[in-house]
Amino acid sequence: MSMFPIASITTTTTTSNIVFSSIPQNFTHLQARIWGRGTFNNGGSGLSIVCSFTGYTPIYRHRLAGTGAIVVAQNYSGSFGSVGTIPDVTANASIFGSVIFDFVNYSVAGQNKTLRYFGGFDRNGSGEINFGSSLATGPAIATLDFTTDGSWAAGCRIDLYGIGISNATGA
Amino acid sequence: MSVFMQPIYTQTVSGSSTSGILFNNIPQGFADLLVIANDRSNFGGAYTNDLIIYPNTNGDTLSSSTTIFSNASTASSGRLTAFTGWWSQYGDAGLASANTFANTSIYIPNYTNATFKTAIVDSVTEDNSASNVAMTMNAHLWRVTNPITNLYMSHGGQTFAAGSTFTLYGISNTYDTRIPTAPTIGTVTDQSGFVSVDFTRAANDQAETYKVTSSPAGSTTYGVTNPITTPAVLGTSYTYQVEGVNSFGGSASTASSAVTTFNNYASIASYTFADNATGTFTFGNIPQNYKHLQMRFYLRGTASATFTDCNATLNNDTSNTYWNYHQLFGTGTNIYSNAGGISTQFAFATIPAATSSSALTYASGVVDFLDYTYPGKNRDFRSLHGYNNMSTSQGHTLLRTGLLQSTNPITAITITCSNFAQYSRVALYGIS
Numbered sequence: 001m002s003m004f005p006i007a008s009i010t011t012t013t014t015t016s017n018i019v020f021s022s023i024p025q026n027f028t029h030l031q032a033r034i035w036g037r038g039t040f041n042n043g044g045s046g047l048s049i050v051c052s053f054t055g056y057t058p059i060y061r062h063r064l065a066g067t068g069a070i071v072v073a074q075n076y077s078g079s080f081g082s083v084g085t086i087p088d089v090t091a092n093a094s095i096f097g098s099v100i101f102d103f104v105n106y107s108v109a110g111q112n113k114t115l116r117y118f119g120g121f122d123r124n125g126s127g128e129i130n131f132g133s134s135l136a137t138g139p140a141i142a143t144l145d146f147t148t149d150g151s152w153a154a155g156c157r158i159d160l161y162g163i164g165i166s167n168a169t170g171a
Numbered sequence: 172m173s174v175f176m177q178p179i180y181t182q183t184v185s186g187s188s189t190s191g192i193l194f195n196n197i198p199q200g201f202a203d204l205l206v207i208a209n210d211r212s213n214f215g216g217a218y219t220n221d222l223i224i225y226p227n228t229n230g231d232t233l234s235s236s237t238t239i240f241s242n243a244s245t246a247s248s249g250r251l252t253a254f255t256g257w258w259s260q261y262g263d264a265g266l267a268s269a270n271t272f273a274n275t276s277i278y279i280p281n282y283t284n285a286t287f288k289t290a291i292v293d294s295v296t297e298d299n300s301a302s303n304v305a306m307t308m309n310a311h312l313w314r315v316t317n318p319i320t321n322l323y324m325s326h327g328g329q330t331f332a333a334g335s336t337f338t339l340y341g342i343s344n345t346y347d348t349r350i351p352t353a354p355t356i357g358t359v360t361d362q363s364g365f366v367s368v369d370f371t372r373a374a375n376d377q378a379e380t381y382k383v384t385s386s387p388a389g390s391t392t393y394g395v396t397n398p399i400t401t402p403a404v405l406g407t408s409y410t411y412q413v414e415g416v417n418s419f420g421g422s423a424s425t426a427s428s429a430v431t432t433f434n435n436y437a438s439i440a441s442y443t444f445a446d447n448a449t450g451t452f453t454f455g456n457i458p459q460n461y462k463h464l465q466m467r468f469y470l471r472g473t474a475s476a477t478f479t480d481c482n483a484t485l486n487n488d489t490s491n492t493y494w495n496y497h498q499l500f501g502t503g504t505n506i507y508s509n510a511g512g513i514s515t516q517f518a519f520a521t522i523p524a525a526t527s528s529s530a531l532t533y534a535s536g537v538v539d540f541l542d543y544t545y546p547g548k549n550r551d552f553r554s555l556h557g558y559n560n561m562s563t564s565q566g567h568t569l570l571r572t573g574l575l576q577s578t579n580p581i582t583a584i585t586i587t588c589s590n591f592a593q594y595s596r597v598a599l600y601g602i603s
Contacts, residue, residue, distance in 0.1 A: 003175035008202070008344040033203065033344075035280045035289075066239030066248030066308070094286040094316060098278065119291050120237060120310035125252055127237035129291070129310040157281065159202060159344035161175060 003031070003163045010157040014039055018146040020160050023106075025140060027162030030103040032144070034119070035157045036086045037096050040150030044091075046084030046121065046128040047149040049099065056080065056113070056138030063132030065120075080136040082117045084128040086148060096156070097121030099130070107140040176205065176340045177377065184335040187213055191325040193228070194339045198374050199283050199318060201341035206277040208259075210335035212326035223256040224277060225323040226288055226313050230255065233314040241306045257311040259292050268299040272335065282319040287312055351378035351415030353422035359411050359430040361460065362400065363603055366430055369398040370413040378415030385409045386426065403432040433460060433601060441598035444591040447473045453487075453585040454599045457543075461601030464540040464581065468556070471533040471592035472524040477565055481520040481588045483538075485550055485581050493517050494574040501568045517573030519554045522588070528565050533595065534558035536569075544580040551575070 004027075009018050023030070038047040052058075058080035065072050065084055076083060086097035099119025105111055113136045120129035146158060180194045197204070210222060235252040251258055259275055275294035282288065289312055296305040324337060354376065357369030368383050383392045383399045386409065392401035393416075403409055408431045414423035442452050457464065472479040484493075495511025496518050511518060522534035536556020542548055557568035586597060 005175060005344045033280065033342075064239070066237060068237040068248055068250030071239055071246045071248045092287070092314075094314075095312060096281070096286060096289060097310070098280045098289050098291045100278070100291075118293060118308070120308075121289065122235050122237045122250075122310045122312035124235040124312055124314060125250070127235075127250070127310050127312070129237050129239050129248075129308045131239075131293075131308060155284075155286065157202075161344075 003161050006160045006162050008157065008159045011152050011154050013154050015152045015156070016147065018152060018156070018158050019143065021143045023142050023144065023160070024162060025107045025142065027107070028105065028165045029163040030106045030141065031161045031163060032101040032103075032146075033159045033161070034086070034099045034101065034146070035096050036148065037088070037091060037153045037156065038086055038148040038150045039089050039153055040148070041090055042088040042149060044088065044126055046097070046130075047086050047088050048079065048081060048083050049085060050079050050081040050147050051101070051115065052080065052145045052147070053138060053141045053143050056136045059135040059137065061132065061134040063130050065128055065130045065132075067128055068126060080113070080115065080134050082119070082130065082132055082134070085117065085119045085121070085130050087121045087123055089150065089153075091121070091123045095121065095123050103141060109139050112137050113141065176342050179339045179341050181336065181338040184210075184331040185333055187330055187333060189331045190328065191323055192331070192337045193321060193323045194337075195321045197282075197320050197322065197339070198341060199320070200374070202281070202344040203342040204279040204282050204319070205340040205342055206275075206279070206322065207338045207340070208275040208277065208324070208336070209272045210275070210326070210337065211272045211332040212329040213332050214327065214329040222259040222273070222275065222294075222324060222326055224259060224290070225256040225325070226315070226319045227317060228321055228323040229313070229315070231315075234311065236309050236311045239308045243301070243304050243306070257290055257292065257313070258309065259294055259307070271297055271299070272332070279319065285316045287314050287316060288319060289313075350420040351417055351422050352376040354378075354381065354413045354415050354424050356411070356413055356424040356427045357398075359427045361430050361432045361603070363435045364403060364405055364432055365400050366403045366409065366411065366432060367398045367400050368411045368413060368427065370424060371397070372415065376415050377417055379417040382414045382416050382421065383411055384414070385411050405432050405434060405437075407431060431460065433458070433603060435603045437461075437601045439599045439601050441596065444593060444595040447590055447593050450590045451585060451587045452597065453583055455583045457582050457584070457599070458601060459544050459580060459582070461603055462542070463602040464543045465600045465602055466538040466540070466584065466597060467536070467600070468520065468538070468597040469533045469535050470520065470522045470588070470595045470597065472522050472588045472590065473592050474524040474589040475526060476524045477527045478521050479524040479589060480518040481522050481586060482516040483519045483552070483587070484516045484585045485575050485577070486579055486583050487585065488575065488577055488579070489515055491575060491577040493576075496571045496573045498569050498571040503563055503566060511573075516587070517552065517575070519552055519571065519573065519586070520556050521567065521569060523558050523560060523565075527560050528562045529560045532558055532560050533592070540581055547578055549574055549576050549578060550581055
């Protein structure tokens, strides 16, 4: 596997959208590594991350989550992204969540887009850990617009990577 | 390995007494860290001893975690607070079947950032059974803002099973790390037709190989370990640069100091006396880059005697004191051991002369000047020479030494005699 950094964005102030545009189409997969927190007060529960891209239609989000007390398996319609992976504004200002998004075959126009994610946060007494997926229809992903409930706090960082494949078959 | 993620350290457990794995001096130039662990403890119980990761080998209780755990029959979520580290997984000998190791990924983002430290972990421990497995996912927090400079991992105080492996990776998020960082040039050493080029690679330089080039241009040599030896033309002065290279380009060091290569045993100069009228010859401008000098001679004098002394001065030095010689002298019938005295030269050889019983006999010998450039040592010689004159009364073998009370490096050797016979010959060599 060859994996290359495409771009990295760090917020210096409260930011509503973190946008990667002109994403190269010559990789096979994309991976986003997100280190963030939101400005929305969700009563201490985790915040969603929504990814939008030009021409897409969000379908579903699913997740297997642990809250520290219970395990839940849930679904949410109408968005493309993750659920509960970063802390809300009530968390200590120094606490951020970590989540990895994998966009497989992101540039294949004829395939629906499936996102797989893994991540969460702990805030010393509460927190969430998530393994989930999401579905959208749409063309090749050339732009990714990341939003969260409220806005991104200052100091959030998203790194976008491109992942290649081998031309050899091994057959 | 792509440039996105490169291995920093790997440790593999051997034996059965390792209770902890420490990754120390973690480079601070990456965006994130990742630990891949394939481990197993020697503990015979089950579900009791976990892999714990201690950032900065902390002994505090500032860690907490949120967890999902499944044993393939049930799933649960739990929480640890006021804990001493980052709880990861099970993987005891009493749980997993023989030769089965846990598989764990520990992702630590923003490990140098001045915020609380976090990690997300996914781990599985398999077993040759339907349900006796452990699957965990964790979100971790360590409420400390210091950069993470080391990671310590232990298994609940138990020892790790042999074959357990731990690799620490550094993850980059910028393009500019794709071209290697330039190495630092070190010492270049003459190796007689080759030059050993010493360098120090930059930390996490991402170089796949190192290229050595010379000025003036010569051969280009690639290598992956320090030092790299490259061929050189004898007698040519070179400087060298080492370039860290990968598929995206390279970055070269500054140029080395100059080095000239010589043979291990190389001829410096020689001289043959063309007539019977010359009584002196000087080897001047002697190169200073050898370890020792050796003078080989084949000499006869023209003095009206059966033999005559052949003398030498160093550096045209007439101000410092010479000790003429000490010698062990064999004539074929007797042995003598005696000394000369204070002098203005040394007598490095006694050679046949005009009235010796054989007209065409020359003395042959070897004179060694050791450490001829070394500071703080007086200059001396050792000569082994002799000749045979087809006579029981003429001819001898000598082992002789002499001394000049001067520490100056030898840059010139002058030999003198009344006159040297035609075809006498002397040659000077450098020894590395």
